[in-house]
Amino acid sequence: MTASLAAFLAFVALGVPIAFALGGAAAIGLALMEGAPLAIIASRVFGAVDSFTLLAIPFFILAGELMETGGISRRLMDLARAWVGHMRGGLGNVVIFGMVLFSGVSGSTQADAAAVGSLMIPSMKRHGYSAARAGAIVAAASGMGILIPPCLTMVVYGSITNVSIGALFAAGLLPALVMALALAVHQMIDSKRAGLEPEPRVSWRLRLRALASASGALMMPVIIFGGIRGGAFTPTEAAVVAAVYAVLVGGLVYREISWSFLYRALVRTGLVSGVVMLMIGGANIFAWLMTVEQVPHKLAALIQSAGGGKTLFVALSIVVFLLLFALLDGLPGMLMLVPVIVPTAQQLGIDLLHYGIIMTTVMGVALFLPPFGVGLFIVLGIAGCGMREITRHLLPYIATMLVVALVIALVPWLSYVVPVAMGLYTVPGM
Amino acid sequence: MTQPRRFILGLDRALGQIESALLAAMVATITAVTFAQVFTRYVLEDPLIWTEEVARYLFVWITLIGGAAAVRTRGHFGLDILRRFAPPLRVALGLATMLVTAGFLALLLYTGIAETRQAALQLSPALQVRMHWAYLCIPIGAALALWHLLAQWVSSGVGAHPLDGQHKQETE
Numbered sequence: 355m356t357a358s359l360a361a362f363l364a365f366v367a368l369g370v371p372i373a374f375a376l377g378g379a380a381a382i383g384l385a386l387m388e389g390a391p392l393a394i395i396a397s398r399v400f401g402a403v404d405s406f407t408l409l410a411i412p413f414f415i416l417a418g419e420l421m422e423t424g425g426i427s428r429r430l431m432d433l434a435r436a437w438v439g440h441m442r443g444g445l446g447n448v449v450i451f452g453m454v455l456f457s458g459v460s461g462s463t464q465a466d467a468a469a470v471g472s473l474m475i476p477s478m479k480r481h482g483y484s485a486a487r488a489g490a491i492v493a494a495a496s497g498m499g500i501l502i503p504p505c506l507t508m509v510v511y512g513s514i515t516n517v518s519i520g521a522l523f524a525a526g527l528l529p530a531l532v533m534a535l536a537l538a539v540h541q542m543i544d545s546k547r548a549g550l551e552p553e554p555r556v557s558w559r560l561r562l563r564a565l566a567s568a569s570g571a572l573m574m575p576v577i578i579f580g581g582i583r584g585g586a587f588t589p590t591e592a593a594v595v596a597a598v599y600a601v602l603v604g605g606l607v608y609r610e611i612s613w614s615f616l617y618r619a620l621v622r623t624g625l626v627s628g629v630v631m632l633m634i635g636g637a638n639i640f641a642w643l644m645t646v647e648q649v650p651h652k653l654a655a656l657i658q659s660a661g662g663g664k665t666l667f668v669a670l671s672i673v674v675f676l677l678l679f680a681l682l683d684g685l686p687g688m689l690m691l692v693p694v695i696v697p698t699a700q701q702l703g704i705d706l707l708h709y710g711i712i713m714t715t716v717m718g719v720a721l722f723l724p725p726f727g728v729g730l731f732i733v734l735g736i737a738g739c740g741m742r743e744i745t746r747h748l749l750p751y752i753a754t755m756l757v758v759a760l761v762i763a764l765v766p767w768l769s770y771v772v773p774v775a776m777g778l779y780t781v782p783g784m
Numbered sequence: 785m786t787q788p789r790r791f792i793l794g795l796d797r798a799l800g801q802i803e804s805a806l807l808a809a810m811v812a813t814i815t816a817v818t819f820a821q822v823f824t825r826y827v828l829e830d831p832l833i834w835t836e837e838v839a840r841y842l843f844v845w846i847t848l849i850g851g852a853a854a855v856r857t858r859g860h861f862g863l864d865i866l867r868r869f870a871p872p873l874r875v876a877l878g879l880a881t882m883l884v885t886a887g888f889l890a891l892l893l894y895t896g897i898a899e900t901r902q903a904a905l906q907l908s909p910a911l912q913v914r915m916h917w918a919y920l921c922i923p924i925g926a927a928l929a930l931w932h933l934l935a936q937w938v939s940s941g942v943g944a945h946p947l948d949g950q951h952k953q954e955t956e
Contacts, residue, residue, distance in 0.1 A: 371861060371885065378887060397895075409814075412814065620808035
């Protein structure tokens with residue numbers, strides 16, 4: 355066990371892609387174990403992917419690829435601009451509110467940052483925002499957006515831990531709103547101090563027109579939630595309906611999906627699904643080793659013997675998530691941790707729904723944490739500024755986000771209230 | 785350009801195009817099949833029984849073919865800090881990484897062949913087809929990925945690294 359853990363760390367440091375590092379390290383562990391059948395390598399990979407629940411992943415990716423055409427993101431941003439652009443904080447608010455809408459049609463945080471960033475940063479620059487300030491606001495808003503369903507992180511977490519994915523989606527809503535409000539207030543104070551003017555007020559007629567023009571895209575979250583909430587759809591079924599809906603809206607209503615665009619979106623969906631699912635396959639070989647060697651059990655005992663309980667464990671988790679997800683692009687880091695850390699959390703009596711929301715929240719921060727966060731590099735490329743400049747503007751936002759993450763960790767009610775009200779979850783012991 | 789080199793790189797490119805076409809076809813099919821399942825269950829209230837099984841096995845195929853194609857397009861995630869901060873180690877890091885990756889893929893190929901052979905004796909629950917059709921993607925995917933690694937090694941030399949040019953090369 356120690357050998358395969360050490361091998362894994364060494365492989366990752368060398369730069370072996372995570373999927374192969376997980377599989378390779380697990381193979382070393384298997385080779386050292388007496389009588390362990392090597393054949394489980396292929397069968398664990400097969401078993402991990404042969405899952406109807408995880409099938410939601412390619413469908414959400416496909417829906418996102420199709421909804422991210424220029425026209426749809428532009429419509430959502432126009433809507434945000436018409437409704438909140440005149441408020442103090444102007445375009446900064448548009449980014450945050452627009453991100454709430456956009457995350458509702460897309461399951462990938464990096465894609466959100468790219469789509470909203472490339473649309474908003476140039477126009478923010480024209481209105482007097484520095485590249486670094488504009489980039490920092492987009493980065494912080496994208497980090498918030500991970501909590502808004504659909505969310506691939508939650509699909510993967512739910513499928514590994516058997517927590518209802520519908521409940522996870524619902525549980526993210528209120529924390530996302532709190533995070534969005536905190537960022538908006540922070541941003542308003544910040545732009546007022548910088549002397550940035552809001553946009554002119556827009557008439558109600560134009561506001562309603564913007565709403566109508568974006569309604570095709572806005573129906574997407576309604577379909578996903580309506581389906582899951584009614585108990586009619588499983589998340590996979592909701593995801594496939596969303597993907598087909600995206601083809602129809604983008605192709606027939608908005609007329610923005612050409613055949614070559616569709617082909618590229620299909621190929622990209624296959625590629626991204628392959629990358630994500632191979633990591634899950636590799637993690638599944640690793641998880642087998644962990645279970646056989648009773649690692650989670652030992653880890654829980656260790657934490658308890660150190661005099662720590664739930665609180666210490668959650669606090670440690672947040673620190674580990676923040677560093678590991680920043681270094682390992684979020685999802686790969688999560689796949690590495692979940693097999694060990696979730697059973698440990700369970701042994702300590704931590705509710706896995708709440709724990710999953712904490713993990714997702716911290717991942718949102720980590721993806722944009724200077725100097726490693728992978729999302730941050732996307733924003734830097736679009737804004738055209740340096741790491742040092744953006745860090746100066748981004749760190750205060752990161753601090754705000756971490757405070758909100760602590761609130762989410764300390765107030766489980768925020769995560770429970772929506773899924774319980776929707777009848778998707780029963781809090782144990784309540 | 786020498787003959788074997790041209791052959792390896794040419795086949796690599798051709799395989800890449802086949803993979804892209806296969807992925808597009810499979811993703812389109814899996815979407816249609818799963819949508820048909822939802823439609824027949826909720827609208828016609830007479831669900832098809834074979835759709836879920838087809839979708840799950842197609843999903844495994846998409847994963848292995850997509851995972852192999854991503855080796856060629858450098859789509860896999862990895863940590864490249866050490867390489868960024870220690871340029872003198874580039875060749876050594878590249879070589880070690882390629883060997884580990886190839887080693888795992890070779891194991892996947894070997895165990896995949898064994899599993900596929902065994903699966904020939906089983907029938908799938910709904911469709912009653914031989915299970916080796918589902919498992920076959922594992923050895924095929926591993927072999928394709930190995931070929932892409934070989935091609936990268938041939939085109940970029942001993943210091944080639946699976947993460948080189950990450951996310952640059954898009955689909956064709």
